[in-house]
Amino acid sequence: MNTITTALKTETDYRVASHNHFIIRDDSIDYGKKTEISHDRTCSCGPTNINCMSAKEWLKSQIGVWQFFYESRDVRDKNLHPATFPISLSRKIIELFSHQGELVLDPFVGSGTTLIAANDTGRNSIGFDLQKKYIDLCETRLQQGDLFNNSRQLAIQDDAHNAVKYIDKETLSLIWTSPPYSNLLNRVRKNKSPRDRNNEQLGRVEQYSQDPRDLGTMPIDSYTKTMGDIFETLLPLLRFKAHCVINVPDMWWENQRITIHVSLIEELRRRGYELRNIIIWDRTNLVNKIGIFGWPSNYITMGVTFEYLLDFWRPPIHNC
Numbered sequence: 001m002n003t004i005t006t007a008l009k010t011e012t013d014y015r016v017a018s019h020n021h022f023i024i025r026d027d028s029i030d031y032g033k034k035t036e037i038s039h040d041r042t043c044s045c046g047p048t049n050i051n052c053m054s055a056k057e058w059l060k061s062q063i064g065v066w067q068f069f070y071e072s073r074d075v076r077d078k079n080l081h082p083a084t085f086p087i088s089l090s091r092k093i094i095e096l097f098s099h100q101g102e103l104v105l106d107p108f109v110g111s112g113t114t115l116i117a118a119n120d121t122g123r124n125s126i127g128f129d130l131q132k133k134y135i136d137l138c139e140t141r142l143q144q145g146d147l148f149n150n151s152r153q154l155a156i157q158d159d160a161h162n163a164v165k166y167i168d169k170e171t172l173s174l175i176w177t178s179p180p181y182s183n184l185l186n187r188v189r190k191n192k193s194p195r196d197r198n199n200e201q202l203g204r205v206e207q208y209s210q211d212p213r214d215l216g217t218m219p220i221d222s223y224t225k226t227m228g229d230i231f232e233t234l235l236p237l238l239r240f241k242a243h244c245v246i247n248v249p250d251m252w253w254e255n256q257r258i259t260i261h262v263s264l265i266e267e268l269r270r271r272g273y274e275l276r277n278i279i280i281w282d283r284t285n286l287v288n289k290i291g292i293f294g295w296p297s298n299y300i301t302m303g304v305t306f307e308y309l310l311d312f313w314r315p316p317i318h319n320c
């Protein structure tokens with residue numbers, strides 16, 4: 001018996017489950033329409049607190065290098081989705097930058113990890129993805145989660161450019177996402193690392209799609225401009241002083257370091273965001289074996305061992 005049928009025993013269970021999360025595909029009647037999803041706090045924290053954390057939890061989060069482990073609910077199968085982040089990372093960002101009951105947006109939701117973490121922590125969330133297969137995956141994962149809290153999770157099959165059609169101004173408390181990393185995945189994997197040699201991804205392109213709207217098909221310049229265009233439309237949806245956290249690595253291309261994080265910082269600043277923090281996601285605990293690259297003449301750090309968590313906010317109007 002699978003987890004879904006175990007969790008849903010009665011007809012009422014099914015109704016509660018579908019009430020808790022909804023899916024909009026490009027053939028739904030709700031496609032392109034404003035959503036009715038709550039964004040008000042349900043906790044009793046002070047009005048200026050940015051989260052529900054205790055001082056002790058806050059203290060731990062001040063360290064600027066973070067590590068996480070995957071858990072059994074995480075999607076690790078690259079045939080299902082090639083690039084997921086851990087639920088534990090998503091949970092940490094959501095708990096740091098929002099309150100219970102508030103609304104979180106992931107404009108590039110993929111397998112739905114942000115929605116799962118929002119559900120776990122009692123936040124409402126909306127996620128967008130171009131691909132029906134990933135929205136279907138979000139649905140499957142949500143059905144397996146905690147169905148009986150009062151939060152709502154919504155996965156929408158649409159271009160992130162259109163998020164503004166669904167969400168009211170100043171209702172978001174957090175944007176949290178891992179966008180495609182420019183065209184990093186849009187190439188055939190070569191036989192360079194021990195991981196690739198023993199793995200079925202060798203010789204494959206792991207990219208999400210070849211849809212021209214997919215940011216993963218774009219070289220760095222058009223990628224940066226498109227990210228700027230999307231995030232400019234998202235800025236008015238954020239409350240003032242609400243955070244926007246973006247997870248990206250840099251990449252190597254023909255022996256040049258492509259500094260995706262620098263391009264995004266500069267672009268988002270131009271579009272009205274203010275950079276608050278750069279956190280390093282230390283992935284060394286997740287990397288099993290690393291091949292030797294560049295020795296003995298060409299030193300490069302391995303992109304797989306760390307990524308950036310770029311923390312911006314919508315600046316206050318004056319000093320409110």
Ligand SMILES: C[S@@+](CC[C@H](N)C(=O)[O-])C[C@H]1O[C@@H](n2cnc3c(N)ncnc32)[C@H](O)[C@@H]1O
Pocket residue numbers: 081083084085086107108109110111112113114128129130131134158159160161177178179180181208209213214215216
């Ligand atoms: C790095 S993945 C996100 C993975 C996600 N954090 C997870 O844990 O599953 C980026 C996603 O962005 C989607 N995507 C690319 N271009 C898009 C666009 N213009 N609008 C919406 N989604 C897009 C891709 O289909 C892909 O699933």
